[in-house]
């Protein structure tokens with residue numbers, strides 16, 4: 001296969017590539033690798049045992065009904081609805097409606113009176129604002145069938161906006177199974193995301209600009225603009241922050257010329273203008289442009305707008321809480337003048353603020369549509385009463401919301417279960433062991449394992465692979481070790497073991513600020529004439545390079561040579577500093593969300609590497625995991641699989657059994673929310689409200705995760721995260737009425753010292769009044785005690 005050193009493939013090119021397992025990198029000895037898998041297991045078990053041995057009294061070894069740190073049970077069960085108000089409207093139904101609703105009942109769909117009211121609403125704006133599991137999506141699909149089957153509305157007049165493409169397909173299928181509608185009619189409904197709907201419109205209008213989707217490519221464009229504008233990319237503006245700022249302006253329809261005249265805005269205005277100009281000149285549009293261009297076109301072409309308005313006389317929007325301002329304006333344009341706009345949403349499930357979702361839209365809907373009919377649904381049909389109650393107790397601590405307490409209709413004695421594993425490895429192993437004991441009455445697809453960030457799912461993913469359990473992580477495009485940032489560092493380890501590895505050499509060139517394609521051409525040419533044990537060193541004689549680049553090459557080769565004989569984690573630590581320079585993640589001050597994520601990923605890599613004594617063992621393990629992932633991706637056709645996905649991806653879905661992993665401080669709430677004040681310094685001025693808003697969004701994420709469970713909910717909170725102590729998530733403690741110990745910043749800093757005399761481990765922790773937790777040494781697993789140390 002010819003190599004492409006340009007640093008990436010287009011989608012079509014990627015599809016044409018051989019399967020990952022056919023690539024030279026993948027040519028590893030499977031027998032040796034599987035031996036490593038069992039070695040890993042041994043080392044992991046030793047580590048876990050070490051930490052387990054020093055678990056403190058009261059810390060449970062498995063799931064129990066109270067989170068660690070909660071001393072007494074609080075009544076968190078949801079109010080129970082004894083008599084559901086079903087069939088109360090029968091007397092006012094027309095014969096056609098009676099047929100429709102009784103056919104629904106034959107299909108065991110019994111709507112309550114509020115749901116029925118929403119379904120029967122035909123003309124004018126309606127907002128269904130309701131909590132998790134209350135049947136919003138069910139109402140939307142049933143109302144569509146009702147419009148077609150009972151009101152004889154032409155299905156092609158219905159526009160259904162969903163949050164994901166998958167949701168659109170599922171909804172069409174669900175609609176087709178309802179009474180009064182044929183599958184042909186269901187196909188005529190237009191269902192899709194905002195982006196897919198408007199992109200199709202633009203393409204029909206012969207707007208052929210290419211889509212600029214790669215974040216990396218966009219950052220390069222911004223970096224070039226910064227360089228040309230003589231603004232420092234490092235000191236003043238981070239490309240990813242600028243891109244998110246520009247995107248947020250666009251989603252709010254703020255143009256460069258609308259920005260104020262003050263100095264900071266002037267720079268941003270300039271960058272924003274240049275970025276837009278670059279796209280125009282090069283025939284690109286980004287995702288925001290799809291919406292913005294459509295909006296401008298509709299405003300400037302009354303005929304086009306009229307055509308759309310006449311075509312779609314019934315407009316519906318699911319997950320309305322995550323709508324952003326431009327999407328809302330587009331909805332309003334298309335729905336007018338009839339305003340048959342039917343929106344369903346839950347202000348407690350806004351989890352896409354980083355994508356511009358504006359929770360005020362749902363809260364202020366009635367101001368734009370004064371004759372709005374608002375229907376509230378407050379019965380959760382999905383989950384058992386202890387789960388509904390637990391959700392209520394989590395979300396009630398948010399202030400930006402319509403207060404609501406969901407009622408339950410499903411009784412159960414099975415309370416949510418909590419577990420405090422030592423670390424993410426033990427967490428993953430415990431869950432896998434439970435899954436192996438799956439009762440025959442359950443299918444694999446009944447189970448979902450939900451995580452906050454992809455790094456946080458690394459251990460879980462590996463355990464599922466190692467134990468060969470059927471699972472789908474289809475939304476995971478890449479395995480952890482194959483993500484660009486991680487792969488870069490792993491390829492450094494490959495060069496430590498084999499300096500002649502040209503694939504690995506190519507990967508590391510960008511981290512030396514050297515063009516990959518030109519650099520490799522030079523290295524390969526020189527190496528052909530004069531082979532060197534370390535081909536990278538050829539670059540030190542390349543005239544094109546500046547002195548600082550040659551210096552970097554020498555330094556990197558020195559580091560790589562010094563790493564021979566180190567353990568994988570030591571090697572990663574010694575290489576990481578140089579490597580991180582090009583990622584701009586060196587300091588946490590001024591950290592952006594991107595930087596926090598990168599740091600978290602590299603920390604996770606270190607944590608994973610700690611399990612191995614030698615670099616070749618670690619590399620063989622990495623290759624095995626990567627190969628198995630891609631093999632699995634190709635072979636998987638089964639529907640019956642455990643679902644491993646992020647909480648964001650689980651939005652709108654439900655599963656009989658949910659494992660919510662990583663419910664510890666720093667994971668959920670995520671460290672980026674804890675750092676919120678620094679994170680978006682450039683973007684937002686009101687730091688206090690940003691900090692609060694970030695924390696409320698994290699709490700909503702926790703709520704969304706919890707409310708995906710129908711029957712059983714298992715939540716685990718690793719005591720150590722990336723080798724550091726991680727208290728149980730404040731969201732769990734607060735739900736049980738236990739004050740989070742850091743609440744009003746009543747912190748003291750104390751030193752805790754490891755009791756293992758040979759260890760010398762100590763750590764600094766912030767302690768509040770209610771702090772009772774004992775500490776375990778992150779280095780050796782011994783118990784720690786409060787001690788004296790100069791901090």
Ligand SMILES: Nc1ncnc2c1ncn2[C@@H]1O[C@H](COP(=O)(O)OP(=O)(O)OP(=O)(O)O)[C@@H](O)[C@H]1O
Nearest residue numbers: 110111112132133134135136137138381382652653
């Ligand atoms: N009236 C009802 N009687 C019995 N079950 C119902 C009723 N309404 C909805 N359900 C069931 O409750 C579950 C949740 O419904 P649905 O997914 O529509 O809720 P939702 O409000 O969209 O949830 P979320 O916002 O949490 O995604 C589904 O399994 C659905 O079939």
